Amino acid sequence: MAALVTNAFGHGLGSFWDAVVAPESLAALRLTLLCAAVGAAVNAVAGLATAWVLVRDRFIGQGILNALIDLPFALPTVVAGVTLYTLYGPLSPLHVNITGTWIGITIAIMFVTLPFTVRSVQPVLESMTFNAEAAAATLGASAPRIFRTITLPTLAPALLTGTGLAFARAIGEYGSVVFISNNLPYRSEVASSYIFSLTTSGQTSAAASVSVALLVIAFALLLLFGALSRRLSRGQR
Amino acid sequence: MKRSPLALRVLVLVYVGVLVGLPLGFVFQQALAHGMRALAAALADAQMDHALWLTVKVALVAVPLNVVFGVGASLWIVRHPSHFTRVLDALIDVPLAISPVIVGLVLMLAYAQNGWFGHVLALWGWHVMFSYPGIVLASVFVSLPLVSRQVIPLLREIGDHAEQTAATLGAGPVRIFFTITMRSITWASAYGVSLTLARVIGEYGAVLIVSGNIAFVTQTLTLDIGANFENFNTYQGFIGASLLALASIVVLAMLSAARHRERKRHEHLA
Amino acid sequence: MSILLNRVTKSFGNDLVLDDVTDEITQGSLTALLGPSGSGKSTLLRIIAGLETLDAGHVELNGRDVTNVPARERQIGFCFQDYAPFYQMSVFDNIAYGLKVRKMPKSQIRREVDELLALVRLESFTERYPRQLSGGQRQRMALARALAIKPEVLLLDEPFAALDAQVGGELRSWVRSLQHELGITTILVTHNQSEAMEIADRLVILNDGRIEQTGTPQAVYDEPANAFVQGFLGPMTTLRGVACRPHDIELCSEGQGVTATIIDILRLGFETRVVVGDADGESSWVQLTHDQAQRLDLAVGDTVSLRLRAGGDNAPNPVERSR
Numbered sequence: 001m002a003a004l005v006t007n008a009f010g011h012g013l014g015s016f017w018d019a020v021v022a023p024e025s026l027a028a029l030r031l032t033l034l035c036a037a038v039g040a041a042v043n044a045v046a047g048l049a050t051a052w053v054l055v056r057d058r059f060i061g062q063g064i065l066n067a068l069i070d071l072p073f074a075l076p077t078v079v080a081g082v083t084l085y086t087l088y089g090p091l092s093p094l095h096v097n098i099t100g101t102w103i104g105i106t107i108a109i110m111f112v113t114l115p116f117t118v119r120s121v122q123p124v125l126e127s128m129t130f131n132a133e134a135a136a137a138t139l140g141a142s143a144p145r146i147f148r149t150i151t152l153p154t155l156a157p158a159l160l161t162g163t164g165l166a167f168a169r170a171i172g173e174y175g176s177v178v179f180i181s182n183n184l185p186y187r188s189e190v191a192s193s194y195i196f197s198l199t200t201s202g203q204t205s206a207a208a209s210v211s212v213a214l215l216v217i218a219f220a221l222l223l224l225f226g227a228l229s230r231r232l233s234r235g236q237r
Numbered sequence: 238m239k240r241s242p243l244a245l246r247v248l249v250l251v252y253v254g255v256l257v258g259l260p261l262g263f264v265f266q267q268a269l270a271h272g273m274r275a276l277a278a279a280l281a282d283a284q285m286d287h288a289l290w291l292t293v294k295v296a297l298v299a300v301p302l303n304v305v306f307g308v309g310a311s312l313w314i315v316r317h318p319s320h321f322t323r324v325l326d327a328l329i330d331v332p333l334a335i336s337p338v339i340v341g342l343v344l345m346l347a348y349a350q351n352g353w354f355g356h357v358l359a360l361w362g363w364h365v366m367f368s369y370p371g372i373v374l375a376s377v378f379v380s381l382p383l384v385s386r387q388v389i390p391l392l393r394e395i396g397d398h399a400e401q402t403a404a405t406l407g408a409g410p411v412r413i414f415f416t417i418t419m420r421s422i423t424w425a426s427a428y429g430v431s432l433t434l435a436r437v438i439g440e441y442g443a444v445l446i447v448s449g450n451i452a453f454v455t456q457t458l459t460l461d462i463g464a465n466f467e468n469f470n471t472y473q474g475f476i477g478a479s480l481l482a483l484a485s486i487v488v489l490a491m492l493s494a495a496r497h498r499e500r501k502r503h504e505h506l507a
Numbered sequence: 508m509s510i511l512l513n514r515v516t517k518s519f520g521n522d523l524v525l526d527d528v529t530d531e532i533t534q535g536s537l538t539a540l541l542g543p544s545g546s547g548k549s550t551l552l553r554i555i556a557g558l559e560t561l562d563a564g565h566v567e568l569n570g571r572d573v574t575n576v577p578a579r580e581r582q583i584g585f586c587f588q589d590y591a592p593f594y595q596m597s598v599f600d601n602i603a604y605g606l607k608v609r610k611m612p613k614s615q616i617r618r619e620v621d622e623l624l625a626l627v628r629l630e631s632f633t634e635r636y637p638r639q640l641s642g643g644q645r646q647r648m649a650l651a652r653a654l655a656i657k658p659e660v661l662l663l664d665e666p667f668a669a670l671d672a673q674v675g676g677e678l679r680s681w682v683r684s685l686q687h688e689l690g691i692t693t694i695l696v697t698h699n700q701s702e703a704m705e706i707a708d709r710l711v712i713l714n715d716g717r718i719e720q721t722g723t724p725q726a727v728y729d730e731p732a733n734a735f736v737q738g739f740l741g742p743m744t745t746l747r748g749v750a751c752r753p754h755d756i757e758l759c760s761e762g763q764g765v766t767a768t769i770i771d772i773l774r775l776g777f778e779t780r781v782v783v784g785d786a787d788g789e790s791s792w793v794q795l796t797h798d799q800a801q802r803l804d805l806a807v808g809d810t811v812s813l814r815l816r817a818g819g820d821n822a823p824n825p826v827e828r829s830r
Binding site: 046049050052053057059061063065066067068069070071072073074075076077078079080081082083084085086087091107110111114165168169171172173174175179191192193195196199200204207208211214215218219222 | 245246248249250252253256257258259260261263264267333334335336337338339341342343345346431432435438439440441442445446459460462463466471474475478481482485486488489490492493
């Protein structure tokens with residue numbers, strides 16, 4: 001790890017900065033962050049809904065649903081990547097083509113990050129008793145109100161942690177994104193594939209620089225979400 | 238048990254079904270699209286078979302290594318805390334947040350011929366980059382936290398009273414470990430091992446950089462699939478993808494079983 | 508096995524948990540380490556067991572210095588407050604564990620475990636698993652497991668704390684009779700003074716890492732060494748500024764004692780508490796038995812006279828303290 005940092009800065013702070021703010025780099029970073037943010041946000045909502053349905057309901061196929069959630073964890077990224085490309089790309093049987101678009105990338109990210117949000121909310125939901133909500137109901141609160149004021153705040157810390165993880169994972173995602181994105185520099189190139197091209201073309205210090213930048217962003221995100229999550233859970237004891 | 242509104246249920250099922258289920262089904266549909274004979278021929282493809290074999294060989298080394306490390310480190314961190322273990326704990330979680338491409342880059346910087354360690358290792362005839370050891374190293378790195386993250390919270394929750402009791406009954410540390418400790422973390426470890434296995438056979442980005450993607454030599458199954466697609470051998474690629482998808486489903490079943498057994502263990506703590 | 512503690516001192520970080528503790532425990536006795544939370548009693552027990560190291564002083568078991576001997580070689584039996592069952596093993600295997608460690612032949616193990624199961628009355632639970640047992644049953648299993656290795660001393664850490672009143676009460680008397688029958692030196696840690704007084708031959712009262720007093724339950728109750736011991740072992744109230752026990756206040760004929768009005772009467776089954784207040788606003792309470800209260804036929808608002816019972820010595824005595 002130390003090697004990475006020294007290599008990034010090995011040619012001086014100036015060249016580090018140059019590499020990071022090179023237009024291609026910025027474009028890639030911007031695109032990555034955008035797609036990751038959207039994907040993570042969608043999955044925050046979807047994850048909550050899914051966890052809810054898994055924990056507080058009983059229906060046929062629930063077990064399969066539960067197992068399916070883990071699939072993106074277990075499935076190799078490249079399998080997801082080529083499948084999504086074929087499914088939604090030029091050869092698509094559904095006659096859609098979203099390759100090279102931010103939507104395609106975002107869908108790939110949504111696929112990969114779903115387990116994070118679901119699995120972080122699920123245990124909290126499972127260990128929640130209905131008592132607080134029942135008390136609110138006796139006081140006359142309506143179901144949506146109960147959800148908004150009681151349930152959601154209890155789940156918020158876990159949800160934030162999960163979303164943070166999802167976000168951090170999403171900005172580094174490679175295998176599942178690289179195919180559907182088509183890798184057009186400046187247009188649809190994700191940060192990770194930009195780093196890849198830098199590495200394979202021998203521009204290791206530039207690659208290292210952008211990597212460091214990406215890592216800093218990832219850790220900053222984790223810290224941010226973690227702090228938010230802790231702040232919220234402090235009021236709950 | 239309160240039942241959630243039908244609309245929500247439907248919405249979730251559709252979302253997950255389309256997002257996850259559809260691609261999964263599609264993989265198998267594509268593999269079977271050309272009939273059984275084509276399937277058999279594709280399965281015998283030399284390049285893919287070699288890649289498959291390589292992936293298996295990597296898993297055979299990387300997974301046990303990670304399990305031993307994962308359980309050992311977890312025990313150390315929980316039962317003998319110190320400043321060092323706190324750092325170790327944080328470090329172990331690092332690979333989870335790093336892009337696989339960056340992992341590949343880091344390993345390359347460290348272990349290539351002119352890299353930090355590679356320089357020294359080369360003197361002893363050890364070549365890490367573009368070879369089997371490198372792939373194993375990359376695989377171990379990316380799956381490092383998977384076992385610990387399951388075992389550590391469990392060890393914390395269980396506490397060590399049982400182990401202390403066993404000590405008073407005369408058992409030595411080794412016996413205590415195998416008869417008491419391991420038996421209490423069995424299913425959590427199994428869960429972690431399943432995740433590790435999935436990660437190791439499914440790793441793409443890091444291995445792509447470290448191995449050099451040399452067909453028949455350092456190309457794992459994931460790389461093989463990628464290569465096939467890039468060369469427009471879509472069908473062959475989907476065969477490989479199906480194999481891995483099947484493996485993933487097996488892993489999912491293992492995860493489910495482990496989770497189920499772990500939940501049963503929880504019942505008696507009531 | 509007699510136990511000698513000599514100047515045992517232990518700190519956790521900056522926290523001094525045991526301060527120069529010295530005591531001797533005789534063979535075959537049932538001693539209770541009694542004290543409030545944080546008094547160091549559990550730590551002391553664990554040091555005797557060898558599950559905890561000490562900073563200074565030493566521990567002797569039967570004349571042998573075991574300060575540096577690890578737990579597995581001390582031949583002691585230890586029971587945790589949470590019983591620490593081996594969840595993955597059956598009741599039989601739990602109890603047999605120590606015997607398997609000693610490589611006893613299977614048939615002999617079977618005999619001894621069956622005997623123990625009969626002793627703790629868990630014969631029909633042989634093949635069950637701990638998760639199927641109630642709290643009291645798990646406790647008996649833990650005891651059987653500890654007794655299996657024929658320990659020279661039995662150490663129990665708050666053994667009855669997690670049980671409800673009835674089960675705990677039954678188990679207490681059972682443990683006491685078992686201990687008398689087997690004659691094993693036993694040390695019990697508790698914060699519950701009535702529990703300690705009920706079953707122990709001797710009390711060691713700890714506070715803040717130091718021994719405040721030791722002695723038989725009766726001796727310590729009647730002649731407390733200081734205000735802490737007095738207050739810890741039983742209820743206290745005041746009459747005219749003098750601290751005393753509520754059962755040492757008696758109601759007498761008018762004119763012979765302090766005049767007070769009954770403020771409240773609490774009937775608690777066997778015991779009745781009469782709360783009184785005197786003219787100066789000072790309140791005390793008197794403890795009467797069920798019979799006494801019935802005979803006296805008291806009501807709230809009655810005027811009564813109170814005095815200290817003759818022969819009850821209520822001021823703290825400079826009784827010998829063990830150091």
